[in-house]
Amino acid sequence: METNMTRGRPMGIILRFTLPILLGNVFQTLYNMVDTIIVGRFVGQNALAGVGSTGTIMFLVLGFSNGMTTGFSVLTSHKYGAGNMEETKRSVANGILLSIMVALVMTTVSMSFMDKLLHLMNTPDDIYRDAYNYIIIICAGITPTIFYNLFSSFLRAVGNSRTPLYFLIFSSVLNVFLDLFFIVGLGLETRGAALATILSQGIAALGSLTYILLRVEVLTPRRSHWRLNKEDSRFQLLVGLPMALQYGITASGTVIMQSAINVFGSAAVASYTAANKVQSILMQGLLSVGLTMAAYSGQNFGAGDIGRIKQGTRDAMKYVLVYSMLASAFAIFGLQHFLPLFFSGDVDMATVIAYARPYIYECASCYIPLGMIFVYRNTMQGCGYGFEAMSLGFVELAARSAVSFLAIHLYLYPLATGADASAWLSTGIFAYIMYRYVLVKIERKRQEEQEEEEE
Numbered sequence: 001m002e003t004n005m006t007r008g009r010p011m012g013i014i015l016r017f018t019l020p021i022l023l024g025n026v027f028q029t030l031y032n033m034v035d036t037i038i039v040g041r042f043v044g045q046n047a048l049a050g051v052g053s054t055g056t057i058m059f060l061v062l063g064f065s066n067g068m069t070t071g072f073s074v075l076t077s078h079k080y081g082a083g084n085m086e087e088t089k090r091s092v093a094n095g096i097l098l099s100i101m102v103a104l105v106m107t108t109v110s111m112s113f114m115d116k117l118l119h120l121m122n123t124p125d126d127i128y129r130d131a132y133n134y135i136i137i138i139c140a141g142i143t144p145t146i147f148y149n150l151f152s153s154f155l156r157a158v159g160n161s162r163t164p165l166y167f168l169i170f171s172s173v174l175n176v177f178l179d180l181f182f183i184v185g186l187g188l189e190t191r192g193a194a195l196a197t198i199l200s201q202g203i204a205a206l207g208s209l210t211y212i213l214l215r216v217e218v219l220t221p222r223r224s225h226w227r228l229n230k231e232d233s234r235f236q237l238l239v240g241l242p243m244a245l246q247y248g249i250t251a252s253g254t255v256i257m258q259s260a261i262n263v264f265g266s267a268a269v270a271s272y273t274a275a276n277k278v279q280s281i282l283m284q285g286l287l288s289v290g291l292t293m294a295a296y297s298g299q300n301f302g303a304g305d306i307g308r309i310k311q312g313t314r315d316a317m318k319y320v321l322v323y324s325m326l327a328s329a330f331a332i333f334g335l336q337h338f339l340p341l342f343f344s345g346d347v348d349m350a351t352v353i354a355y356a357r358p359y360i361y362e363c364a365s366c367y368i369p370l371g372m373i374f375v376y377r378n379t380m381q382g383c384g385y386g387f388e389a390m391s392l393g394f395v396e397l398a399a400r401s402a403v404s405f406l407a408i409h410l411y412l413y414p415l416a417t418g419a420d421a422s423a424w425l426s427t428g429i430f431a432y433i434m435y436r437y438v439l440v441k442i443e444r445k446r447q448e449e450q451e452e453e454e455e
Contacts, residue, residue, distance in 0.1 A: 004081075004159060004299070005017070005081075005159055005295065005296045005299045005300065006081055006299050006300050006303040006305060006308070010296075010308065010311050010312040010315050011315040011318070011319075013296065013312075014289065014292055014293075014296060014312060014315055014316055014319065015319070017156075017159070017161050017292045017295070017296070018161075018288050018289045018291075018292045018319070020161040020162045020164075020165045021156070021161045021165070021288040021291050021292060022284055022285055022288035023165050023169075024152075024161075024164055024165040024168045024169075025284040025287060025288050026281060026284050027165075027168050027169050027172040029277075029280050029281050029284055030172060030281070033277045033280070033281070034175060034176050034179055036048055036051055036193075036273060036274070036277055036342060037341055037342050038179045038180065038183050038184070038193065039051050039183065039189070039190060039193050040270070040274070040342040040343050041342070041343065042183055042184050043130075043183065043189050043190070046126055046127050046130060046266055046270075047127075047130045047189060047190055048270045048273060048274070048342060048343070049124070049127045049130075049266045049267075049269040049270040049273060050127040050128070050129070050130025050131040050133075050134060050190055051130065051131070051134050051190055051193060051273070053118075053121070053123055053124075053127060053131050053258060053262060053269055053273070054118075054131050054134055054135040054138070055258070055273065055276065056121075056251060056254040056255045056257070056258040057114075057117060057118075057121075057135055057255065058135065058138055059247070059250075059251045059254055060247075060248060060251035060252065060254070060255055061106060061110045061138075061139060061142065062138075062142065062145055062146075063247030063248065063250070063251050064106065064244045064245075064247050064248040064251070065102055065103070065106045065142055065145070065146045065149075065244070066145070066146065066149040066247070067240070067243040067244035067245075067246060067247035067248070068098075068099075068102050068240040068241065068243065068244035069095070069099050069102065069146055069147075069149050069150040069153065069240065070149065070150075070153045070240070070243055070294070071236065071239040071240025071241070071242070071243035071244065071381070071386060072091075072094075072095035072098060072099065072150065072153070072236045072239075072240050073095060073150070073153035073154050073156070073157045074157075074236075074239045074240075074294070074298050074381065074382060074384060075091040075094075075095075075232060075235050075236050075239070076088055076091045076092060076095070076153075076154055076157040076158070076219075077157035077158070077294075077295055077298030077299050077302065077382065078298055078299075078301060078302035078384070079091055079302065080157060080158045080159075080218065080299065080302070081298060081299030081300065081301070081302030081303045082302040082303065085218050088158075088218055088219070089218065089219070089220065089221045089222065089225055090221065090225045090229060090232060091232055091236070092154055092219050092220075092221050092225075093221035093225035093226050093227075094225075094228060094229050094232040094233060094236060095150065095154070095236060096150070096221075097226070097227075097228055098228075098233065098236060098237070098240070099146055099147065099150050102146065103142060103143040103146045103147070106142050106146075107139065107140065107142045107143065110139040110142065111136060111139045111140060114132065114135060114136055114139060115132065117255075118131055118132060118135070120259075121255060121258060121259045121262060122259050122262040122263055123262060124262060124265060124266050124269070126266055127266050127269065130189065130190045131190075133189070133190045133191045133194070134190035134191065134193060134194045135194070136194075137191055137194035137195060137198065138194050138197065138198065140198075141194070141197075141198025141199075141201070141202070144198055144201045144202035144204075144205045145198070145201045145205075147205040147209070148164075148201050148202075148204045148205035148208060151164070151205060151208035151209055151212060152164035152208060154212065154219050155208065155212070155216070155219070156291065156294075156295045157295055157298065157299075158216070158218060158219065159295065159299070160216070161292070161295075163208065163211055164204075164208055166207075167203075167204045167207035167208050167211070168204050170203070170204070170207065171200040171201065171203045171204040171207075172200065174199075174200050174203060175196050175197065175199075175200035178195070178196035178199055178200065179192065179193060179196045181196075182195050182196055183196075235384075238384075238386060239381065239384055239386040240386075241386070242381075242386030242387045242389060242390035243381055243386055243389070243390070245390050245393065246377070246386075246389060246390045246392065246393040247393075248393075249390070249393030249394060249396065249397050250393045250396050250397065252397055253396055253397040253399075253400030253401055253404075253419070253423060254400065254420075256400065256401045256404045256405070256419075257400055257403075257404045257416065257419040257420065259404065259408075260404040260405075260407045260408050260416040260419065261416055261417070263408055263411070263416075264355075264413050264416070267351060267352075267355065268355050268413065270342075270343075270352070271339075271351070271352045271353075271354075271355030271356045272355060272356065272359060272417065273342075274339050274342040274343070274352065274356060275335070275339070275355075275356035275357075275359045275360050276359070277342070278331070278334075278335060278338050278339070278360065279331070279359070279360060279363050282327045282330065282331055282364075282367075283327075283367070283370060285323045285327060286320060286323065286324070286327075286367065286370055286371040286374050287374055289316050289319055289320065289323075289371070289374065289375060290371075290373075290374025290375055290377065290378040291378060292316070292378075293312065293313065293316055293374075293375055293378040293379045293382060294378040294379070294381055294382040295382065296309075296312050296382065297309050297312065297313075297378070297379045297380075297382030297383050298382035298383070300312070301382060301383040301384065301442075304446070306439070306442055306443060306446060309379065309383070310439070312379075313375060313376070313379050313435070316375045316379075317371070317372070317375060320368060320371030320372065320374075320375060321368060321371075323367075323371070324367035324368045324370075324371055327364070327367055328364040328365070328367055331360050331361075331363070331364040332360070332361065332364055335353070335356065335357065335360050336353055339352055339353060339356055355413070358413065358414040358417045358418070359417035359420075362414075362417055362418045362420070362421040363420055363421055363424075365421060366420075366421040366424040366425050366428075368428070369424045369425045369427070369428025369429065370424040370428065371428075372428035372429075372431050372432055373392060373396075373424065373427050373428050373431045375431075376431040376432060376434065376435035377389045377392055377431055379435060380434065380435060380438050383438065383442060385438045385441070385442075388434050388437070388438050389434070391430075391434060392427050392430060392431050392434065395423075395426055395427045395430045396423045396424075396426075396427045397423075398426075399419075399422045399423040399425075399426045399427065400419045400420065400422065400423040402422075403415060403416075403418060403419040403422045403423075404416060404419045407419070
């Protein structure tokens with residue numbers, strides 16, 4: 001099921017590759033949403049707020065880890081696009097060995113500092129216990145999440161976006177049953193939601209690994225490949241570390257934003273959490289085309305076809321424009337119909353909608369610049385320009401932090417919820433500028449290489 005993305009009509013390839021990723025991301029977001037729905041309806045509003053208040057921490061910890069491992073697969077896409085199957089296998093083995101180290105470090109660090117981080121984020125006292133019980137188990141189970149993401153990235157690097165979807169659908173359904181079993185059946189409250197999440201991720205990781213070993217020979221290293229290669233490690237770390245820092249920098253801004261939301265109390269946190277889950281579903285179409293562009297640009301960069309990368313990026317932005325308009329309309333008109341899913345019948349939904357509406361409306365107005373971030377950043381990363389892509393994170397951090405601190409100072413809730421939109425708008429513009437800059441660098445380098453060959 002591998003796909004060579006260096007041939008054929010770019011728009012058709014991008015759409016066919018994006019659809020399975022989109023479905024997979026939606027399922028992944030849905031089973032994270034199931035945690036909050038079941039917690040909110042069967043445990044209570046404070047428990048929902050507790051789980052929601054840790055969402056930005058999950059993004060920080062898992063985003064950093066997964067950014068690193070996703071970066072490891074860029075070398076795989078380059079080698080596959082260049083037709084070098086032996087070095088493709090070697091890159092897989094090297095990426096797995098590096099990922100083991102990343103998992104050990106991230107598990108230890110995240111569990112050690114979690115208590116201090118929750119207090120630093122102004123977590124309300126009435127939801128602190130629920131928040132801590134949830135996030136500490138998530139951190140203890142980082143390893144299966146990292147390796148599901150790694151194996152999925154390897155499969156996408158060789159043009160296979162369908163197989164990860166199949167395993168993710170299965171694990172998503174399993175997650176629902178595990179949530180009900182742990183939360184409703186055993187009464188484990190937020191701890192049960194966390195256990196269901198990491199067990200589901202673990203099964204998806206095992207399924208992906210088994211498939212690779214049995215069906216994808218080009219991604220199955222031989223015994224001779226199982227040692228760290230200096231050149232591969234250097235490249236994978238040079239790409240993976242900036243991608244991880246990109247997630248870390250962006251997530252730091254969302255942590256600051258969550259701190260601003262927390263100031264307004266547990267009711268505001270619970271309402272924002274529910275709205276954020278709806279928003280997370282809607283943004284998956286933009287995130288998915290970004291992941292497609294990482295694989296697409298990686299293969300075509302390996303093949304040396306820069307013109308094809310440009311055309312693919314233009315086609316991806318056409319998709320972004322159409323999707324953004326549809327998602328914005330759905331967000332504005334569908335919000336009030338989805339929010340009641342997260343709460344039990346004794347909650348005042350008028351208050352919930354009042355807190356949720358500013359965030360959704362502000363985000364919906366900035367989906368196009370958000371799509372620009374995903375497309376241009378992933379294209380740069382796919383070409384191996386990780387540090388240039390990482391610079392986008394500093395713009396996001398600055399914009400999101402400035403608005404969040406101002407909201408705390410002025411005690412304005414609509415300003416706090418606008419931190420995401422302001423970050424997307426400013427970073428989307430900067431992303432286009434950096435993309436053009438990277439294209440100039442690539443073309444200049446290619447020209448110099450051609451001149452050297454002629455000499």
